[in-house]
Amino acid sequence: MIKNTVKELLISGQILQEVVLKGWVRTFRSNRFIALNDGSTIHNIQCVIDFENTSEETLKRITTGAAVCVKGTLLESQGKGQSLELQVLEIEILGDSNPDEYPIQPKKHSFEFLRENAHLRIRTNTFSAVMRVRSKLSFAVHKYFQDNGFNYVNTPIVTGSDAEGAGEMFRVTSFEDNKAPVTEDGKIDYTKDFFGKETNLTVSGQLEAEAYAMALGKVYTFGPTFRAENSNTTRHLAEFWMIEPEVAFMDLDGNMDLAEDFIKSVLTYVLEHCKDDLAFLDERFVQEEKAKPQLQRSEMSLLEKLKFVADNNFKRVSYTEAIDILRNSKPNKKKKFQYPINAWGADLQSEHERFLVEKHFKCPVILFDYPADIKAFYMRLNEDGKTVRAMDVLFPGIGEMVGGAQREERYDVLIAKMKAMHIDEKELWWYLDLRKFGTAVHSGFGLGFERLVQFTTGMGNIRDVIPFPRTPQNADF
Ligand code: 4AD
Numbered sequence: 001m002i003k004n005t006v007k008e009l010l011i012s013g014q015i016l017q018e019v020v021l022k023g024w025v026r027t028f029r030s031n032r033f034i035a036l037n038d039g040s041t042i043h044n045i046q047c048v049i050d051f052e053n054t055s056e057e058t059l060k061r062i063t064t065g066a067a068v069c070v071k072g073t074l075l076e077s078q079g080k081g082q083s084l085e086l087q088v089l090e091i092e093i094l095g096d097s098n099p100d101e102y103p104i105q106p107k108k109h110s111f112e113f114l115r116e117n118a119h120l121r122i123r124t125n126t127f128s129a130v131m132r133v134r135s136k137l138s139f140a141v142h143k144y145f146q147d148n149g150f151n152y153v154n155t156p157i158v159t160g161s162d163a164e165g166a167g168e169m170f171r172v173t174s175f176e177d178n179k180a181p182v183t184e185d186g187k188i189d190y191t192k193d194f195f196g197k198e199t200n201l202t203v204s205g206q207l208e209a210e211a212y213a214m215a216l217g218k219v220y221t222f223g224p225t226f227r228a229e230n231s232n233t234t235r236h237l238a239e240f241w242m243i244e245p246e247v248a249f250m251d252l253d254g255n256m257d258l259a260e261d262f263i264k265s266v267l268t269y270v271l272e273h274c275k276d277d278l279a280f281l282d283e284r285f286v287q288e289e290k291a292k293p294q295l296q297r298s299e300m301s302l303l304e305k306l307k308f309v310a311d312n313n314f315k316r317v318s319y320t321e322a323i324d325i326l327r328n329s330k331p332n333k334k335k336k337f338q339y340p341i342n343a344w345g346a347d348l349q350s351e352h353e354r355f356l357v358e359k360h361f362k363c364p365v366i367l368f369d370y371p372a373d374i375k376a377f378y379m380r381l382n383e384d385g386k387t388v389r390a391m392d393v394l395f396p397g398i399g400e401m402v403g404g405a406q407r408e409e410r411y412d413v414l415i416a417k418m419k420a421m422h423i424d425e426k427e428l429w430w431y432l433d434l435r436k437f438g439t440a441v442h443s444g445f446g447l448g449f450e451r452l453v454q455f456t457t458g459m460g461n462i463r464d465v466i467p468f469p470r471t472p473q474n475a476d477f
């Protein structure tokens, strides 16, 4: 007996004897035709039951969601809609699924409903396609860096430092409720805590990745990061996966080249290796767009968007140029922006980023040389003394996909900056050491993996591209 997956069988295109297949029933109609799916592909395989030789009791137990094992022969299909079908000689019910209770019916469910059933939603076409693409994308990420001489570094999840300085961290403690020891001035005494200091879940692996880049040359991280920001948007998660390359002897131009090449490469990889899933998601995307008002509709299909990004240059624009464009833009003059752009120095909101990308340039944009005041402490100060070598990659429909910078490698400049921004020098003594011993130009960036999956799959909400999303007021499953 050959044990197979639906994917292998459908690809084989052959007539095969003695096939054994295990999967879940998607639908069962006319007491005869099972649409069986085992997760290996978006496609179901049609299994034809010999109902005269199958007991009444077994037929009743073939319900949507049930796990079954079928044995039979793979033949050319007699019916329409598929080229091959399995003529079943023997069926075994491995696990029943009560049709009155099973939440995933063969009909369209809302994404809200499916989020409440995140443990079962992967059994729908949309979610299985998204999660297979997600898996291939993460492989493509590793492949890109490994093929290009980068070392994969696992940076700590528990840390004492706040890399972004935004204070949006989840505390890690082993103190019991109401039993935390306090110091003389009434504050919690973390010297008595598990790690002997205040610790939190990391917001970024960058600072540690820098240490590794200054020895291994080219490194990348790919791991979970945590942000306790109360952002209830379609682009924010409290727990998300970030990819952070860091490269010694590379300046900001090299950083922009790397980000662009990396994104194009992983998109090209999935276009090649996820054809069926992307074709399904493309169809879904097009239907979804049709339901929107004309003005909000995407001009391109999902596949067209992916190919467009993979094949065209990103536009590189300085923050100062971007501010000029925004200041003179129609929505700014007509006071359509919620946050009007008046002066140089303003932080860009997502409405401004989307205007630049979707209306003005109509392609991904890399903004660089931001005002020092609105960016993190570690970014390299420019000669003008007011801008830093920062870069953000902005994407249509997503906004910020990547945030990165050339790092401040000059000890004196860095320490002055840390003092001005009230960053604890004692906590980051080791980070300063990197500027004392063999310092060099270096750069890197962070890419939010879920935002990349969102763009690639055309899903509107970031909660639908991670298996079990963590967001404010929600950590179920
Ligand atoms: O721009 P951010 O905050 O940059 C950093 O953390 C740097 N230390 C990265 C580096 O230079 N190594 O975050 C990087 C990216 C963002 O561009 C965005 O794509 C994603 O991480 N991101 C989020 N994704 C989902 N949910 C959130 N709450 C996110 N916050 C940031």
Ligand code: MG
Pocket (backbone or CB within 6 Å): 400, 402, 403
């Ligand atoms: Mg950022």
